[in-house]
Amino acid sequence: xxxxxxxxxxxxxxxxxxxxxxxxxxxxxxxxxxxxxxxxxxxxxxxxxxxxxxxxxxxxxxxxxxxxxxxxxxxxxxxxxxxxxxxxxxxxxxxxxxxxxxxxxxxxxxxxxxxxxxxxxxxxxxxxxxxxxxxxxxxxxxxxxxxxxxxxxxxxxxxxxxxxxxxxxxxxxxxxxxxxxxxxxxxxxxxxxxxxxxxxxxxxxxxxxxxxxxxxxxxxxxxxxxxxxxxxxxxxxxxxxxx
Numbered sequence: 001x002x003x004x005x006x007x008x009x010x011x012x013x014x015x016x017x018x019x020x021x022x023x024x025x026x027x028x029x030x031x032x033x034x035x036x037x038x039x040x041x042x043x044x045x046x047x048x049x050x051x052x053x054x055x056x057x058x059x060x061x062x063x064x065x066x067x068x069x070x071x072x073x074x075x076x077x078x079x080x081x082x083x084x085x086x087x088x089x090x091x092x093x094x095x096x097x098x099x100x101x102x103x104x105x106x107x108x109x110x111x112x113x114x115x116x117x118x119x120x121x122x123x124x125x126x127x128x129x130x131x132x133x134x135x136x137x138x139x140x141x142x143x144x145x146x147x148x149x150x151x152x153x154x155x156x157x158x159x160x161x162x163x164x165x166x167x168x169x170x171x172x173x174x175x176x177x178x179x180x181x182x183x184x185x186x187x188x189x190x191x192x193x194x195x196x197x198x199x200x201x202x203x204x205x206x207x208x209x210x211x212x213x214x215x216x217x218x219x220x221x222x223x224x225x226x227x228x229x230x231x232x233x234x235x236x237x238x239x240x241x242x243x
Contacts, residue, residue: 025043086236100208110130121212122211131187137208144197180229192218195209200240
């Protein structure tokens, strides 16, 4: 039997056990019309790789390891849908683009984007990377990191414009007190963002931002927008903590 043929037989056995459960090797042989030596070899391979396991009655069932992985995937899928629903609700309230991102090396990685409803709006792509120190999402996460992590980014400023170091440190302190950050056209001309951190087990792991043209996401509305992002970040945080 070719490698492809062997792989297909192994997959067939796994699917059969997933669908039927509690199958003996004889059951597998009869159902799939394969010989005894092949059936034993493939079942043994599946068992060694923690895809199936032997039940008390010596039949084979889906392994607890695989079931756990499938459950985790289902939870992650449901959670991502939950984030999108929350972000979409915030977009409905504001009309602006909603950006959710995480720290990724020296960048903020966009993980969820809900485009705004206005004809003129900010445009981001899922997977897009933006500078940590210039974005509201990046700074609202960074403000709650350890001094060692903060120093890594402060050093970047020190290397390019030492005169900005003190004001940046002060800004991180202010973000920590207020619970939100503002990008005042620093990442992109004409665009302002207001962001708040998303938490998991006491750690700021992501950020959610309202992003739009500076004529609409203006300074006058910073308090209103900051209250919104903090409220919605708390909703997402509650969803994370409940998993």
